Amino acid sequence: MRTRVAIVYNEPHHSRYDAVGEGKAVLGVLEAVEAVHQALLELDFDVIRVPLVPPLGRAERKLRKLNAELVFNLFEGFCGSPDTEAVLPEIISKMGIPCTGCPASALKLGLDKAKMKVILTAAGIKTPDFQLLNLEILRMFRLGYPCIVKPRCEDASHGLSPGSVVTNSASLDRQIGLVSNWYGRDALVEKFIDGREFNATILGDSEYSVLPVSEIVYSLPAGMPKILTFAAKWEPDNLYFEGTKAICPAEVEAEERECIAKTAIAAFRIVGGKGYARVDMRMDHEGQVNVIEVNPNPDISPDSGAVRQAEAAGMTYTQFIEKIVQLALEGKDNGNRYSPYDSRRQTQHNENTAQYTRIQTL
Numbered sequence: 354m355r356t357r358v359a360i361v362y363n364e365p366h367h368s369r370y371d372a373v374g375e376g377k378a379v380l381g382v383l384e385a386v387e388a389v390h391q392a393l394l395e396l397d398f399d400v401i402r403v404p405l406v407p408p409l410g411r412a413e414r415k416l417r418k419l420n421a422e423l424v425f426n427l428f429e430g431f432c433g434s435p436d437t438e439a440v441l442p443e444i445i446s447k448m449g450i451p452c453t454g455c456p457a458s459a460l461k462l463g464l465d466k467a468k469m470k471v472i473l474t475a476a477g478i479k480t481p482d483f484q485l486l487n488l489e490i491l492r493m494f495r496l497g498y499p500c501i502v503k504p505r506c507e508d509a510s511h512g513l514s515p516g517s518v519v520t521n522s523a524s525l526d527r528q529i530g531l532v533s534n535w536y537g538r539d540a541l542v543e544k545f546i547d548g549r550e551f552n553a554t555i556l557g558d559s560e561y562s563v564l565p566v567s568e569i570v571y572s573l574p575a576g577m578p579k580i581l582t583f584a585a586k587w588e589p590d591n592l593y594f595e596g597t598k599a600i601c602p603a604e605v606e607a608e609e610r611e612c613i614a615k616t617a618i619a620a621f622r623i624v625g626g627k628g629y630a631r632v633d634m635r636m637d638h639e640g641q642v643n644v645i646e647v648n649p650n651p652d653i654s655p656d657s658g659a660v661r662q663a664e665a666a667g668m669t670y671t672q673f674i675e676k677i678v679q680l681a682l683e684g685k686d687n688g689n690r691y692s693p694y695d696s697r698r699q700t701q702h703n704e705n706t707a708q709y710t711r712i713q714t715l
Contacts, residue, residue, distance in 0.1 A: 355399040358678070359421035361428050361441060362386050364404035381587075384654040385427050392674035393425065407431045409440060416444050423681060424452040426650065435464055435506055438650075453681040454628040455649035462624045463649040464506050466541050469624065476623045478616065479643045481546055481635075485539040486529055494525065499545040501580065502528040504536040508648065510583040512536055515593075518545055518578035546643055547579060548636035551603055553617040554651070554659045556676060558627050558684050563614040564662035568603035572596045599658055601665045616642045624649070628680050631659055653677075 430438035584591035
């Protein structure tokens with residue numbers, strides 16, 4: 354009998370993101386759902402789709418009725434309530450069903466950028482200095498300029514625009530007001546590092562592998578801050594979209610590549626990451642790697658950065674999805690109880706994945 358996999362995701366609906374022109378990002382999950390579904394069918398799983406809608410209580414009741422042996426977690430939280438992302442793995446864990454990706458604890462940390470940075474700093478991992486500010490305590494600003502103003506708890510580049518990089522008190526005041534008004538919390542104000550930007554995808558549970566590193570290369574008109582804005586990801590007609598390109602593998606020296614990989618793994622490990630995550634980094638003027646964000650369960654739609662890195666490692670999309678499934682199953686009772694692989698298929702799987710599981714393994 355084929356193993357049944359439930360793809361669980363958030364059903365897109367109108368939210369506060371529409372009011373600020375960021376509704377496009379909400380629909381992105383559907384691309385991942387369709388691609389993952391097709392890949393799982395190619396792997397001979399029995400696949401069902403389970404869209405979740407608020408309120409939270411109704412979603413939880415739906416989850417508790419799941420008839421599946423594995424949950425493929427594509428749930429990004431309800432629209433406008435990103436903090437709900439961690440709810441799904443908490444519930445599924447209590448049900449004893451293996452679930453792809455990171456545990457709830459890592460998802461919570463990844464979402465709260467300020468708490469994440471405190472933990473990274475305590476572990477000796479470099480990250481830009483920061484403050485949490487609102488208009489009432491703006492007088493406490495101490496970082497100096499330039500700095501970048503972000504929502505504390507958002508992903509998908511929500512709230513990031515050219516105005517996010519501020520160079521004086523007037524622009525700082527304006528941007529903190531916008532972020533606090535739009536996203537309802539203190540703004541994260543971070544020392545801006547204008548160096549080379551990299552990201553790396555990590556796969557693993559107790560042992561980790563880093564896929565080939567990507568560099569974000571900017572070719573923007575003078576005066577436009579080199580940052581990955583919302584428009585760079587979601588608006589094809591925008592200058593930021595046209596002037597932002599991911600190069601993979603990144604053109605770096607072997608020593609730099611090793612440093613980036615080690616930093617990514619260290620950050621992934623310190624937040625309790627399992628399954629897969631993407632770590633975003635920048636080099637400062639001294640050439641040291643600074644972690645900007647850790648993104649547990651990043652986008653894995655076919656045109657995503659994580660998939661681009663997997664392809665650079667020699668994987669097809671289906672092999673990448675199979676690796677994510679394998680990690681989830683191995684994490685549950687050593688994979689013995691739920692493994693869908695017979696010996697013949699496992700041998701072929703090992704041959705297919707031998708190349709990329711060795712790449713930059715540290």
